[in-house]
Amino acid sequence: MPTALPTMRRNWLVTLRAYPWTYFIGTVATGVLTVGLAYLAFHAIGGGQVSAGFLADGGTGDYLGYVTVGAAALMFATRMVLWVAKAQITEQREGTLESQLLAPARRLPYLVGVGLQAFTTTVAEVAVMLAFAIAIGVRLPAPDPLALLCAIAAVGVAVFGLSVPLSAIMITVGEAHITQNTLFVGMALLCGFTFPPAMLPDPLRWLGEALPLTSGLRALRDAALHHAPVGAVLPDLLICAGLGAVYLAAGLRLLGPAERIAVQRGGAA
Amino acid sequence: MSAGIVTHGLTKVFPPPSRLFRKRPPAPAPAVDGLSLAIPPGAVTGLLGLNGAGKTTTIKMLATLLRPTTGTATVDGLDVVRDAREVRRRINLIAGGERMVYARMTGRENLWYFGQLYDVPRAVLKRRIDELLDLVGLREAAGTLVERYSRGMRQRLSIARGLINAPAYLLLDEPTLGLDAPIARDLRGVVADLAESGVGVLLTSHYLAEVEQLCRHVHVIDRGSLVAAGSPAQLTAxxxxxxxxxxxxxxxxxxxxxxxxxxxxxxxxxxxxxxxxxxxxxxxxxxxxxxxxxxxxxxxxxxxxxxxxxxxxxxxxxxxxxxxxx
Structure with missing residues (x-):
C-alpha cells in the first residue's frame, strides 16, 4: 500500500488541523433529528404500534430500530461519499490535482487511502448518533457481531464503489453540490433508509435494487435487529459488495478521461 | 532506445465546449500543430512563444497530463500515452505560481507525501527532503504550515516537489514567476547545475534574459507551430x-x-x-x-x-x- 497509507496519513493530518465541525454537527444533527422525530411519531401518533403494512413490508415491528439502522447507514453513506467522491474535485480546487496526476501512483490506492481515513472518521460520527438512539431507548441487539461486521464491510465497499464514478462526474463537470445531492436524494428515496422499499412503485423499487445500498441495508438490519447469522445475510452481502465492485470498476474506467477533461479545463496556452 | 524527449508531428485540438440545445460551434484551430522537437539530456532547451502559442499545452502533453490528438511524444523511447506511468517516473513538472502543494501540511510533510507517491525508498527520501529543503532555502520553515508561507516560499516548495523523484527530465513552465530576484537567480543556478549533472530541462519563461542565459537551444512556436529553432545567438542573428x-x-x-x-x-x-x-x-x-x-x-x-x-x-x-x- 505505498500510496494508500500515506494518503490516509495525509488526510488525518489535514483533518486534525481543520476538522469540519460544522459538517460534523450538521450530519449528526440530521441523524439525531431523524431518530428523534421517528421516536415522537412512533409514540405520539402511532401509539407505539406499527401498521400491518409496515410489519409485512419491513419485516419487523421495531420501527425505531428500523429507522435507527437506516439513519446510521444514510449518515455513513453520505459522509463517506462526501469524503471519497469529493477528494479529487477538492484537489482540483486547491490546485494540487495536477501534482497528483503527475506522479506514477495509481488512482485506486489513492482513493482507498482517502476511504480508510473517511471510514474511521465516519464510524466515530455514526457512533455519536447511535449513542443518542440507545439513550432514548432504541434497542440494537446484534447477537451475531460477525454478521454485523460483514454487513458494515459490504456497505463500506458499496459506498466506496458508488463514490468513484461520482468523483469522475464531479471533476468532469467541475461541480460537486448538484451531483452529490442528486445521489443523496436518490439513495434516501430508493434504498429503504427510513421506510421499506416494498412500499415504492415497482419501477422505483427496481431502480433501488440497482443501488448496492438497498441490499446492504437489508443485510445490516437483518444482522442488527433480526438475529440473522452470516449465512442468512450472505446473499445480500454478495449482491451489495458485487454491485459496489461493478460501480468501482466503472468509476476507475471513467476516471482517466475525467482527469484529462479536468486538466484541459484547468487552462491551456 | 532514443535518449531524450522527442516529439513528431505533435498536435492537440481541444474540442469546442458543448452547449445544450445549441448548435456545436466549428472545430477550433489546433492549440499545438504538428510540433516536432528534441529535448536532449544534460542541457536546458527553451520553448518560447507569445501567450496562446501552445507552450503550456505542449508541456502538459509531455508531462502525460493531456493526450495528443495526433503525433507522438517519447521520453527515452517511452511513449507518453502508452507508457505514461513509466514516463511519470522519469519526469517532473514545475509550473509558475504557488499552487501544486498542500496548504494545510508543512513543507516537510508535503515533500514526504509526494516522495511516497513517487515510491522513493524511505532512507533515500529522508536524505533527499533535507537536501531539497536546503536547496530552496526552506530548512528553517520546514515545520511551518504552507498556508503561512509567503508566495515565494510556496513557489520554492513547489520547486522542491518537482525534484523529489530526482527526475531525468524536468519541465519548467514559467518557474520563476512571482519569485524575488535573488531566489530566481538561485533557481537559475540550480537549473544550470541540474543540466550539468545530466538532467534534460525544457524551459518556458517570459523572462527572455533567463532563457538566453540558460538555454543551449531554443524552439520558438507561434499558434502551435514551430517557427524557428537554434541557439539564442543563431536566433538573434x-x-x-x-x-x-x-x-x-x-x-x-x-x-x-x-x-x-x-x-x-x-x-x-x-x-x-x-x-x-x-x-x-x-x-x-x-x-x-x-x-x-x-x-x-x-x-x-x-x-x-x-x-x-x-x-x-x-x-x-x-x-x-x-x-x-x-
Missing part, C-alpha cells in the same frame, strides 16, 4: 536586427561628425546625433553588423576624442518580438 553602437565625444568635433555621417551613408546604417546628460556630443549607429570598430577608427582618424563607447547587441527578446511582428 537570423532576424538581422541591428546592433546599436553609442559613441560619446569629449568635445564637439565637426570633422569627426562629418566622417561618421560618411561612414553611416557608406554602410547603410541609421545614425542619430544628440548629447549625453553631461552635454557632450553623442552619436548612435544602428546596423545589423557591429560597426563599433569602424566607428571608433573613423572618429579617431578625424581628430575626435572619445569619452565612451557602448555596444548593445540585439537580444533574444528583440528577436522574438521581431518574429511575432511578422
Amino acid at each position: 537570423g532576424t538581422r536586427l541591428p546592433y546599436s553602437v553609442e559613441l560619446t565625444l569629449t568635445a564637439p568635433a565637426p570633422d569627426a561628425t562629418k566622417a561618421v555621417e560618411e561612414l553611416a551613408a557608406r554602410a547603410g546604417a541609421e545614425v542619430r546625433h544628440d548629447t549625453d546628460p553631461e552635454g557632450r556630443p553623442r552619436v548612435t549607429l544602428r546596423h545589423p553588423d557591429d560597426l563599433a570598430g569602424e566607428l571608433t577608427t573613423t572618429v579617431v582618424r578625424a581628430g575626435g576624442a572619445i569619452a565612451r563607447v557602448e555596444v548593445a547587441p540585439p537580444t533574444l527578446e528583440d528577436a522574438i518580438l521581431a518574429m511575432a511582428a511578422r
Whole structure:
C-alpha cells in the first residue's frame, strides 16, 4: 500500500488541523433529528404500534430500530461519499490535482487511502448518533457481531464503489453540490433508509435494487435487529459488495478521461 | 532506445465546449500543430512563444497530463500515452505560481507525501527532503504550515516537489514567476547545475534574459507551430536586427561628425546625433553588423576624442518580438 497509507496519513493530518465541525454537527444533527422525530411519531401518533403494512413490508415491528439502522447507514453513506467522491474535485480546487496526476501512483490506492481515513472518521460520527438512539431507548441487539461486521464491510465497499464514478462526474463537470445531492436524494428515496422499499412503485423499487445500498441495508438490519447469522445475510452481502465492485470498476474506467477533461479545463496556452 | 524527449508531428485540438440545445460551434484551430522537437539530456532547451502559442499545452502533453490528438511524444523511447506511468517516473513538472502543494501540511510533510507517491525508498527520501529543503532555502520553515508561507516560499516548495523523484527530465513552465530576484537567480543556478549533472530541462519563461542565459537551444512556436529553432545567438542573428553602437565625444568635433555621417551613408546604417546628460556630443549607429570598430577608427582618424563607447547587441527578446511582428 505505498500510496494508500500515506494518503490516509495525509488526510488525518489535514483533518486534525481543520476538522469540519460544522459538517460534523450538521450530519449528526440530521441523524439525531431523524431518530428523534421517528421516536415522537412512533409514540405520539402511532401509539407505539406499527401498521400491518409496515410489519409485512419491513419485516419487523421495531420501527425505531428500523429507522435507527437506516439513519446510521444514510449518515455513513453520505459522509463517506462526501469524503471519497469529493477528494479529487477538492484537489482540483486547491490546485494540487495536477501534482497528483503527475506522479506514477495509481488512482485506486489513492482513493482507498482517502476511504480508510473517511471510514474511521465516519464510524466515530455514526457512533455519536447511535449513542443518542440507545439513550432514548432504541434497542440494537446484534447477537451475531460477525454478521454485523460483514454487513458494515459490504456497505463500506458499496459506498466506496458508488463514490468513484461520482468523483469522475464531479471533476468532469467541475461541480460537486448538484451531483452529490442528486445521489443523496436518490439513495434516501430508493434504498429503504427510513421506510421499506416494498412500499415504492415497482419501477422505483427496481431502480433501488440497482443501488448496492438497498441490499446492504437489508443485510445490516437483518444482522442488527433480526438475529440473522452470516449465512442468512450472505446473499445480500454478495449482491451489495458485487454491485459496489461493478460501480468501482466503472468509476476507475471513467476516471482517466475525467482527469484529462479536468486538466484541459484547468487552462491551456 | 532514443535518449531524450522527442516529439513528431505533435498536435492537440481541444474540442469546442458543448452547449445544450445549441448548435456545436466549428472545430477550433489546433492549440499545438504538428510540433516536432528534441529535448536532449544534460542541457536546458527553451520553448518560447507569445501567450496562446501552445507552450503550456505542449508541456502538459509531455508531462502525460493531456493526450495528443495526433503525433507522438517519447521520453527515452517511452511513449507518453502508452507508457505514461513509466514516463511519470522519469519526469517532473514545475509550473509558475504557488499552487501544486498542500496548504494545510508543512513543507516537510508535503515533500514526504509526494516522495511516497513517487515510491522513493524511505532512507533515500529522508536524505533527499533535507537536501531539497536546503536547496530552496526552506530548512528553517520546514515545520511551518504552507498556508503561512509567503508566495515565494510556496513557489520554492513547489520547486522542491518537482525534484523529489530526482527526475531525468524536468519541465519548467514559467518557474520563476512571482519569485524575488535573488531566489530566481538561485533557481537559475540550480537549473544550470541540474543540466550539468545530466538532467534534460525544457524551459518556458517570459523572462527572455533567463532563457538566453540558460538555454543551449531554443524552439520558438507561434499558434502551435514551430517557427524557428537554434541557439539564442543563431536566433538573434537570423532576424538581422541591428546592433546599436553609442559613441560619446569629449568635445564637439565637426570633422569627426562629418566622417561618421560618411561612414553611416557608406554602410547603410541609421545614425542619430544628440548629447549625453553631461552635454557632450553623442552619436548612435544602428546596423545589423557591429560597426563599433569602424566607428571608433573613423572618429579617431578625424581628430575626435572619445569619452565612451557602448555596444548593445540585439537580444533574444528583440528577436522574438521581431518574429511575432511578422
